[in-house]
Amino acid sequence: MWQWTFKNMFSTPLGLASSIAAAGCAFSLVMFFEAVFAGEAEQIVAYVEHADADIWVMQRGVSNMHMSTSYLSDWKATQIADVPGVASAEPILYLNSVVEAGGKQWFSYVVGLDVPGATAGPWAMVAGKVEPGIGEAVVPDVLARMSDVGLGDKIRITDQNFEIVGLSDGTFSIANPVFFITKTDLEDIMTSLDITSFVLVKAEPGVNPTDLVDRIESNVEKVHALPAKQFVINDRQMALQMGAETIALMTVIGGALAVLLVAFTIYSQITRQRRELAIAKALGVTNRTLYLTVAVQACVITLASVVFATGFTLIAIPLTNAFLPQVTLLLMPISVVRIGLVGVLVAVAASIIPARQIARVDPLSAFQA
Amino acid sequence: MTDKNVLNASHLVKAFGGGRTQVRAVDDVSLEIGRGELVLIMGPSGSGKTTLLSMIGGLLRPTSGQVVLDGTEITALNESSLPGIRARSIGFVFQAFNLLEALTVEENILFPSRLLPGGIGEATGRAEYLIDQLGLSERRRSRPATLSGGEKQRVAIARALINEPPLILADEPTGNLDSVNGQAVMMILHDVVRDEGRSVILVTHDPRAEDVADRILWLEDGRLRDRKNEQHVWVRDPVCGMRVDEWTAEITTQLDGQRYVFCSQRCLERFQASPEGYLGNTEVQP
Numbered sequence: 001m002w003q004w005t006f007k008n009m010f011s012t013p014l015g016l017a018s019s020i021a022a023a024g025c026a027f028s029l030v031m032f033f034e035a036v037f038a039g040e041a042e043q044i045v046a047y048v049e050h051a052d053a054d055i056w057v058m059q060r061g062v063s064n065m066h067m068s069t070s071y072l073s074d075w076k077a078t079q080i081a082d083v084p085g086v087a088s089a090e091p092i093l094y095l096n097s098v099v100e101a102g103g104k105q106w107f108s109y110v111v112g113l114d115v116p117g118a119t120a121g122p123w124a125m126v127a128g129k130v131e132p133g134i135g136e137a138v139v140p141d142v143l144a145r146m147s148d149v150g151l152g153d154k155i156r157i158t159d160q161n162f163e164i165v166g167l168s169d170g171t172f173s174i175a176n177p178v179f180f181i182t183k184t185d186l187e188d189i190m191t192s193l194d195i196t197s198f199v200l201v202k203a204e205p206g207v208n209p210t211d212l213v214d215r216i217e218s219n220v221e222k223v224h225a226l227p228a229k230q231f232v233i234n235d236r237q238m239a240l241q242m243g244a245e246t247i248a249l250m251t252v253i254g255g256a257l258a259v260l261l262v263a264f265t266i267y268s269q270i271t272r273q274r275r276e277l278a279i280a281k282a283l284g285v286t287n288r289t290l291y292l293t294v295a296v297q298a299c300v301i302t303l304a305s306v307v308f309a310t311g312f313t314l315i316a317i318p319l320t321n322a323f324l325p326q327v328t329l330l331l332m333p334i335s336v337v338r339i340g341l342v343g344v345l346v347a348v349a350a351s352i353i354p355a356r357q358i359a360r361v362d363p364l365s366a367f368q369a
Numbered sequence: 370m371t372d373k374n375v376l377n378a379s380h381l382v383k384a385f386g387g388g389r390t391q392v393r394a395v396d397d398v399s400l401e402i403g404r405g406e407l408v409l410i411m412g413p414s415g416s417g418k419t420t421l422l423s424m425i426g427g428l429l430r431p432t433s434g435q436v437v438l439d440g441t442e443i444t445a446l447n448e449s450s451l452p453g454i455r456a457r458s459i460g461f462v463f464q465a466f467n468l469l470e471a472l473t474v475e476e477n478i479l480f481p482s483r484l485l486p487g488g489i490g491e492a493t494g495r496a497e498y499l500i501d502q503l504g505l506s507e508r509r510r511s512r513p514a515t516l517s518g519g520e521k522q523r524v525a526i527a528r529a530l531i532n533e534p535p536l537i538l539a540d541e542p543t544g545n546l547d548s549v550n551g552q553a554v555m556m557i558l559h560d561v562v563r564d565e566g567r568s569v570i571l572v573t574h575d576p577r578a579e580d581v582a583d584r585i586l587w588l589e590d591g592r593l594r595d596r597k598n599e600q601h602v603w604v605r606d607p608v609c610g611m612r613v614d615e616w617t618a619e620i621t622t623q624l625d626g627q628r629y630v631f632c633s634q635r636c637l638e639r640f641q642a643s644p645e646g647y648l649g650n651t652e653v654q655p
Contacts, residue, residue: 001483007471279467282428283528284456284484286449363428366467367419367540 001285005293008273009300019265020301023258023346024308027339030247030254031313034335037243039328043173044239047109049232050123050170053200054209056231057089060222064234065094065198066176067242072223074194079220085207086216091196092120093186099179100156101139102147109178110157112186120200121180127151128166138166138180142325157181158189174326175239201225255342262301262350266294270354274361281363291355298347298354306343310336375535375568376402376425381434383420383591394420395431396591404535405566407559409578412588413619418572419540421588425570426459426538427451439535456484460529460567462558464541466521468513468528474520475500475509478527485532492531499527503557519550526557530565537561537569544573555581576614587616607647608636624648 009016048056048065057080059070074091081089093112098105113121115131122130126141128151137155144150144167154161162181171178187193203212209227216225226234270277277290310331317329383395394417402408412418423429425436427443428451436444439458443451455461460481468477475496482492489496500509503523513521522542529537539558543551558569559581571578579585587594602615611632618630620637624644631637640647 003476003483004469004472004480011471275467276469279463279469281452282426282455282461282467283481284452284454286452288449364423366461366463367423367428368465 001289001293002296004280005297008269008276009297012269015268016265016301019261020304020308023261023265023301023305024312026254026257026261027305027309027343028312028316029257030251030342031309031331031335031339032316032329033250034247034338035313035317035329035331036327037240037247038332038335039330040173040175041236041239041243042330043328044176045232045235046170046173047111047178048228048235051200051228052119052123052202053090053228054203055201055213055216055225055227057199057201057216057220057223057225058197060224062224063226064231064238066235066238067096068238070094070197072196072199074196076220076223077196077199080199080201080216080223083212083216083219085204085212087202087204088119089202090114090118090120090200091183092118092198092200093183093190093195094197095186095190096176097157097189099177101143102149102153104147106143106147106177107175109176110186110189111178111180112183113180114183122166122168122171122178124169126167126169128164130166130168132162132165132181134182134185135162136165136181137162138168139164140172140177140179141167141169142172143177146326155179160185160189172326173328251338251342255346258302258305258343258346259349262298262305262346263353265301266297266350266354267357269297270294270357275365277358277361278363278365281361282366287359290358291351294354294358295347295351298350299344302343302347302350306336306340309339373403374401375404375406375439376400376570377435377437378425379435381421381424381436382432383417383424383429384432393591395424398434398588398591398593400425400586400593402536402568402570404568405562406583407562407569407571407581409582409585410570410572410588410593411574411585411617416588417591418588421593422538422540422570422572425536426461427455452484456481457532458534458536460532460534460537462522462525462529462537462539462542464544466513466518466525466545468516468521468524470513473510473512474505474516474524477513477524478531481528481532495531495533496527499530503527517550518546519553522546522550522554523557526554526561530561530567533565533567535567537567539569539571539573541573541575542571543575543578548577551575552577574617574619576617604630606630606632606636608639609633 044066059072062068062070077089077091080086091114095110097108097110099108118131122138132138139155149164151164153164155164203209213225213227217223313331317331320327320329378400381395381398382393384391384393386392398421410418424431431444435442441454443454469480478496478499479489479492482489500506503526505523508516508520542554546554555578558571561567562569603612604615606613607629609632613630613632615630620631620634622629622637
């Protein structure tokens with residue numbers, strides 16, 4: 001039975017390959033879209049992930065950085081630094097703002113660094129200084145190239161101009177490129193003095209960050225402290241959550257497209273082999289067995305499509321990253337698993353119509369000459 | 370039902386439609402087939418032969434009546450049980466051969482054995498035997514598309530025999546074959562009965578089948594009658610002069626109150642074009 005099923009399936013290899021490729025393209029579309037969101041989410045959390053801190057301290061009620069606002073008085077940074085077990089406490093000021101560079105506008109993270117001696121600045125440089133001075137900015141290298149600006153050129157943050165003194169690496173994302181200026185300049189832009197958004201805490205050697213979190217929260221009033229790992233997780237979740245509905249919609253569209261393609265393939269195969277199905281029924285093959293063969297065919301085509309999509313996406317992602325540096329694509333294993341699960345649903349859904357078609361095949365038609 | 374019978378069909382009726390337009394394709398047919406018996410069912414087109422065969426084969430539910438096959442009343446079984454009965458107890462041979470195109474000769478022959486619980490294990494040896502017996506050794510790896518009509522029908526017969534069913538139902542098995550291959554198929558079916566003790570119901574128009582039949586039944590207008598002891602009424606086709614059995618002839622016409630029978634539609638058309646040239650050419654020596 002299975003021999004017959006598979007030989008029939010492969011009797012038109014070109015048609016089968018086309019169907020697998022077509023359904024695979026539908027899955028690829030979804031995977032690619034997820035890769036865009038995952039890549040973007042990774043870039044959004046790149047700063048908090050690379051910041052050299054064991055603990056992040058922020059305003060009470062805040063638990064991540066992306067799209068959030070946190071204000072603490074500067075003296076709280078001093079209080080935090082005095083908590084036993086804290087090796088260092090570095091304040092940063094943070095603002096979501098539009099930055100104009102080379103005539104283009106970018107919605108950005110602007111991080112105000114406590115200079116000199118800041119460690120919360122860019123973690124990798126392409127050119128220039130890592131630490132900006134007053135009236136200076138370190139900008140993402142990718143953004144600088146896209147905006148056609150370089151070292152010595154000016155950018156504008158709200159109403160103030162800054163000279164580019166450094167080009168950082170890994171700090172660009174479409175949603176949030178990260179600019180670094182001094183905390184003093186950012187306070188000036190925000191017309192607020194002696195404020196801090198986050199305090200990046202390093203624990204003394206041998207001190208457990210979780211214990212230190214509790215100690216900070218009990219020693220300093222109205223602050224929320226989180227271990228860096230948890231802070232990164234929260235930020236990533238926030239970033240992904242923004243694209244979750246779009247991804248779900250794309251998954252439904254891609255899945256529906258795949259259902260149509262797989263179902264059509266099997267449907268046309270059954271239509272072509274209607275007489276043989278009648279013969280098989282006359283010889284004693286049960287409807288249940290034929291349904292099973294349809295389901296298996298749908299599963300094989302869908303599985304092959306998912307494999308095709310995964311392979312295609314794995315090849316397309318590095319190519320895209322190479323030619324479009326502003327786009328960061330990341331294929332997460334969970335995306336492949338999710339598409340695989342969608343594939344199971346696709347296979348089941350794609351079997352329903354052909355199964356009904358099989359039920360209507362009359363074994364008596366085998367007697368027709 | 371006695372042990373000597375493989376099939377006992379009683380008072381089978383198959384009606385299509387209802388009310389005034391109702392057609393009784395099979396009308397109160399009763400039939401017993403003994404073990405090791407080759408029974409020929411003949412009759413004009415549309416007489417209900419295939420309908421009867423379908424009911425016996427569990428492919429069509431009778432409107433009323435009973436079919437007992439090898440001790441099992443198949444008309445009392447539910448739909449889901451019938452495929453198993455067909456796979457185990459009936460071998461089908463069709464006019465159009467009905468081989469599965471994607472499979473080789475050997476795979477086609479083994480196909481029904483995969484439908485039984487034991488799978489193809491024991492059937493492999495039997496397939497070897499049948500392939501050898503039916504002269505298909507050289508063609509075992511061939512696809513149906515590359516076979517001649519005679520070879521295809523031999524494969525179909527081997528497929529029908531693979532599960533060793535007690536009953537073979539053959540519907541016009543020589544209908545698509547030339548005379549040599551038709552004769553060969555007829556002899557194979559005859560051997561199936563003689564050597565393997567299986568029963569065969571053969572539906573055909575082919576008069577050569579009469580030579581191998583134990584019993585000949587005539588089905589007309591849905592009703593069956595025994596024709597074993599009736600003599601042939603041989604007459605000549607007035608156009609080509611071929612000998613035709615007036616009993617079974619289907620191509621006929623009436624002219625001046627006399628009935629003329631023909632071997633083919635072409636002869637009938639030529640006759641109808643100018644009957645005067647052919648009148649009087651129907652006498653046959655006994």
